[in-house]
Amino acid sequence: MARSLLTLAAAASAALPDVEIQGVRQLTTGTTGRYDAALVSVPGGEDLVARVPTSPDALADVESELIALRALTAGAREIMGFDAPELRGTAPFDDTRVIVTSYLRGYHVEASHIPAGRGVADAIGRALARIHDLPQSVVRGAGLPVRSPADARADLERLLDAVGRSGRVPVRLMVRWREAVEDDRLWDYDARVVLGGTQSTSFVLRDSPDGTPEVAGVLDWQGLSIGDPALDLHWSAGAPDAVDDIFAAYAAASVRAPDRALRVRARLHAELEFARWLVHGIETHRPDIVDDAADLMDSLSAGLAGDALLADLPHRDRGDMSEAIAILDRVPRDVRAGADTSMHTDAFNPADLSLHTEEVWDSAPPRTASERASADASTEAVDVTQPVAPARPSAEADATDPSDATQPVDLRDDRS
Template sequence: MELAQYASELLGVDLDPATARPDESGWDFHVTHITDTGGSPWILRRPRHPQAARQLGTEGAVLAAVRDRLPVAVPHWRLQSPRLVAYPRLPGVQAGAEDPRTLVYGWDIDPLAAPDAYLEPLARALAEVHRTPHEALPALEAPTPEALRSAVADRLARARSELRLPAARTRRWRAWLDDDSLWPDRMVVVHGDVHPGHTLVERAPVGPPRLSGLLDWGNAGINDPAVDFVDMLYAGGPPVLDLLLNAYRRAGGEVRPGMRAHVLARASFLWVHVALRGLDAARPAWVETALSRIGA
C-alpha cells in the first residue's frame, strides 16, 4: 500500500498523494511532506533502522512532557506507530541545513544579527526543557553521570581500536574524561540534536526572522545538558555558543564553571561519534569526513 493511502487510513485524514515531497536529509528517518485535501500540510516520518523505531517511544514521551512548557512550538503527533509518525507541519522555515556530503551547516539567517529574535528564545526553550521534572517521564531511565562518562570512554576505546586517531587529540580527550571539574553532576531532559536545521523561524514583513519551533526530537532523553549546545557551537562558532550560554543563564539555566570547556570538548568528540556511526551504517564518506575533521 502506498504511503499516502496507508497514512490516510490510520489518521482518518485524506492526504493527497500528488503533493507528496520526500526529504531524505535526515540520518534516522525518511520524511515526506504532504498536504491533505483541505490544503493543510503534514509531515510523515518513517524510521530508517530499528534503533530509530525504538527511539520513537522516548521521543513521543519527551514531546508530551515539554510541549506546554516551551515558548516555541514542537511537533504534536497525531499518529504514532513503530512504522510511521504523522503530525501537522509546524509553521516557519528551517534556520539552516546540513550539507549531506561535507556535514557542514549552512545558515539561511544570521544567528548573531538579532539575538533577541533567535538565540535568546532558543536559550529560554532549552532552559525549560532542562527544567522538565524527571517524574514527567517515569518510563525513562536516567543515566548516572558516572555511567555517561563511562559510555564516552568506551566509545573512545572503540574508536582507538578501529580508527586512525591522532595521538595528541586522543590525549586531550583522555584529559577531558579524567577532569572531574568539567563533567556534570546531574542529568536533565534534553532535546539532544539542536542545530539550525532543527530550528524553525518565521519571517515578518518588518524585523528579523524569529524562532518559532523546535523539530526532530529523535535524540531526546535524559542526558548531559551540554549536548544541546554542541551542534550550535559547530554551526555558529564560539560567538554563537557564548551568546547562547549567556542567554541560557539569564533564563535560569545552570551554567557550571567549566561548562563552556566541556561543550568545546564534546564538540571535538562529536566527530568520533560520526565516524563510528559511519562504520555502523556502512557510510564510508561519513568516516572519512569525520577523520578529516578530527585531524584538522
C-alpha cells in the same frame, strides 16, 4: 529508492484510517534522507507530515520519538511556550513504520549562518533553557533513559577506547580528549531534561510582529531523556559569530545557573562527533567512512594546535559559599532530622550528671603535710578533699554526627 507520493499517501491512510486524504505533495530537501516524507492535506485545510524510515537506525529513532511525543503532555507543552509535533497516527508499513504528525510552519537557520546579537541566537538559547527546565517527571514517567554524569563519562571512556584501538586518531586529539574525560571538574553537573543531541535546524523559527525571530517549534524529539545539557549545545561550536550570545541567552533564561563547565563540555561533545563517525564506519565495515573520519580528525588536530580545551575551565575555590551550600544540600534530610537533641536544653538536674559523687576530681598529686601548711599560710584554706562534680558535657559532644515562514519546512534532521 525513494517511495512515490502515492505510496506515501497510502501509508498516511494506514495511519489515519478515519481521515480522508485530500492531497499529497513532496517534502524534501533534495538530499538522500533517512526518511521518505510528504505533506498530506486533510479536511479543514490542515497539513500533516507523513514519514517512513529508510533504515533500521531511522526506524529506531521513530520508535523513540513516538514515546517522547506521547510524553509531552499539555502541561509540558505549556511550560515550553512553543510547539512540538503532535502525533496524529502511526501504523506498520512495508516492514517498517509510518508516523504522521502535525506540520510546524517556519524556517530554519544553519548554525554557521546564525548572526551575533539579539535574534536567532537569543531565541534558540532561551528555547533550549525552557526544554532543560522541564520537570524530570516528563521523562521518568514515560520510562525514557536517565543518564547520570557518571554514565555520560563512562560512555565517553568506552568511545575513546574504541577509537584508540583503531590507530586512526592523532595522538594530540587522544591526549586532549583523555584529559577532558579524566577531569572531574567537567562532570560535576546536574542532569537535566534534554533532547539528546539537537541541531540548530531542529528549531523552527518565525518572525514576531516586530520582526524579531522567535522559536515557533522544535523537532527531533527522539533523544528525549535526562542527561547532559551540553549535548544539546554541541552544535554551537559551528556558530562562531553567535556562540557567546547563545550561551548568554541560555544562562539568562534558565531557572538554574548552568554549570561552569557547560561550554567546555559542549565543545568536547562537538569534537567527539568525529570519533563517533569513525566508530560508525568501523561498525558498518565502511572503509570510506573510516578514511573520511580519519581525514577530518587530522584536520581538527592541526587546527587545534595551541588550543587548550581545559584552559578556561574554572578552578575550584575552596572558599566558594555556593559550593558550601551545595554540599549542605546533599546531606540526607532524614539523617539530620534524626539527630539527638536531648541535650539541647537546660531542663535537667546538674546533680544527675555527677556519676561518681564520692570521687575526688583533683589531677594534682597528693600534697605532703609541709606543702599543705605552706599553702594554708598564703591563701584562704580550700578543702580540696571534698568531692567536685564533673564538668557538664556539651550538646555538641552528645549530638549524633549527621554525616520549539512561509516556505515548507523539511522536518527531517540534518542527518538526512
